[in-house]
Amino acid sequence: MLFAQKKNTLSSFKALFNNNAALEEGLYTDTDALAMETGRRVGQPGHDVAREYLIHRMDELGLTPFAGDSFELPYKGMIAGTKKKHTFTNLVGVIPGENRHLPPLLLGAHYDSVIDAPCADDNATSVAMNLAIAEMVMKAPLQRDLIIALYDAEEPPHFLGEFMGSTRFYEDYCQDIDFAGAIITDLIGHDLRISDLVAIPKVAETLLSGTDRIVFMTGAESDSILPEVVEETAKNHSGIKIFPTLNSYVGNMSDHHAFQKNGQPFLFFSCAQGKYYHHEQDTLDWINFEKLAKITRFIHDIIYQLDKTPAGEAPYATDPAEFEIRMITKALGATKLKLASKAFSIPLPETRKDLDQLIGSIIG
Numbered sequence: 001m002l003f004a005q006k007k008n009t010l011s012s013f014k015a016l017f018n019n020n021a022a023l024e025e026g027l028y029t030d031t032d033a034l035a036m037e038t039g040r041r042v043g044q045p046g047h048d049v050a051r052e053y054l055i056h057r058m059d060e061l062g063l064t065p066f067a068g069d070s071f072e073l074p075y076k077g078m079i080a081g082t083k084k085k086h087t088f089t090n091l092v093g094v095i096p097g098e099n100r101h102l103p104p105l106l107l108g109a110h111y112d113s114v115i116d117a118p119c120a121d122d123n124a125t126s127v128a129m130n131l132a133i134a135e136m137v138m139k140a141p142l143q144r145d146l147i148i149a150l151y152d153a154e155e156p157p158h159f160l161g162e163f164m165g166s167t168r169f170y171e172d173y174c175q176d177i178d179f180a181g182a183i184i185t186d187l188i189g190h191d192l193r194i195s196d197l198v199a200i201p202k203v204a205e206t207l208l209s210g211t212d213r214i215v216f217m218t219g220a221e222s223d224s225i226l227p228e229v230v231e232e233t234a235k236n237h238s239g240i241k242i243f244p245t246l247n248s249y250v251g252n253m254s255d256h257h258a259f260q261k262n263g264q265p266f267l268f269f270s271c272a273q274g275k276y277y278h279h280e281q282d283t284l285d286w287i288n289f290e291k292l293a294k295i296t297r298f299i300h301d302i303i304y305q306l307d308k309t310p311a312g313e314a315p316y317a318t319d320p321a322e323f324e325i326r327m328i329t330k331a332l333g334a335t336k337l338k339l340a341s342k343a344f345s346i347p348l349p350e351t352r353k354d355l356d357q358l359i360g361s362i363i364g
Helices: 002-015 021-034 045-061 120-139 165-173 202-207 226-234 257-261 289-308 321-332 334-343 352-363
Strands: 072-078 085-095 105-110 146-151 181-185 214-218 241-244 266-270
Touching (some): 021 045, 021 120, 072 165, 120 181, 165 257, 226 241
Antiparallel strands (some): 085 146
16 A cells, blocks of 8 residues: 555656656655655664665666675774764765776765654755766766765764764775765755745845755865866756855865865765754655756766866866856846845955855855
8 A cells, every 4th residue: 555655656746847757756766765754863773774775776776886796885883972883884886987097986975864754855865866876877987987975874973973984985995096076965955945044134035036946065176177167067057056165164064074174176065954954854845856856967967077077187276266256146146146235234245255254144
C-alpha cells in the first residue's frame, strides 16, 4: 500500500512539471528515499539505511570505488561528547576521465542528518543532486576524473571536529592531490527568503521580491580562474541567480572546510539557512524541485568548464570584488539594488568596503 501511495505521489509530482521532468523525478526519488521520518543521524538505524541505499545507487550508476573494491571508506572514532566508539563511513566513488593523470575534480556533500527527522534539504537534496550529476557525467565522461564524495558526520556534534567525514577523507586520502576544483553543496533545494535571514521592513520585502531563485556561493577567491568560469556559465542559466561572496564573511559552514583550510580551489553553493534549518519540518514539502533541477544543470556545466579550464593553473587568486558586484547586481536587479540600498541606508556596492557593509547587513 505504501509503495502504491509513493508511486501515485511521484506521478502527481511529475505532472506538475513540463520541463526537465526526468531530472526532477530522479531528484525527487533520491531525496524522498533519504528523507526518512527517522532521519539519518550518526549511530541511528536510519543512517545505516541511507548508507546502504547510497551504496546501491553508486553501484547502479556504474561508479568506480575511489579506493579498494568498495565505495565505503570507514574510519574509527568516537561519538562526540561521549566515550562511545563508533565506525564512521564516507562513501566515495570515481568516474574515470580520459586522462587519469590530470588533476581531478570533486563533487561532495554530506549524507548524515542533525536530528531524527527527514532533513530533506540538510542534506538529502545535495546528495540527490550529486547522484544526478554523476549519471550525466557517466554518459559523457570528462578529460579528468570526477570524484563523487558523500561524507559522514558533518552535523553537530562532529562539525569541524576530528571525526567530521570530509576532514577525515581529506587528511587520509587527499594529501598528495592537487585538485582542479572541489564543489561542495549544502541546503541547496529550498526557495530563499531574505526575511528568513534578517528582519526587514515591509517596504524592503517588496523591494527584495524575487530572491527565491538566489543561490549563494563562496570560494571564487580561492583561484583566479573561478570568477570567470562561474560568470560565463551563469549566462546560460537564467533560471537561477548566483550571489557570490567571500567565504570569510560566513566562515566554513560545511564540507568545503577541508579544501579551504588546505589551500585547494573550491566553490561552495547554498540557499542559506531557511526557516526550517535543523527543524523537523525540513521535509519534501518545502523543496523546490524545479529550482533544484536548474541548480543541478548549472553545477554540471561548471564541472565541464573546470574540466576544460581547471583551477590550479592560475592559482594566484585576487580579490574578486568586481565579479561579486556584477553578479550581485544581476541577482538583485540594478533598480531593486538601488532602492534596497536606500531602504537599508547603505551605499551601492562599488568597492570591497561597500560589499563588507552590504553582506554585514544581510548576515547580521
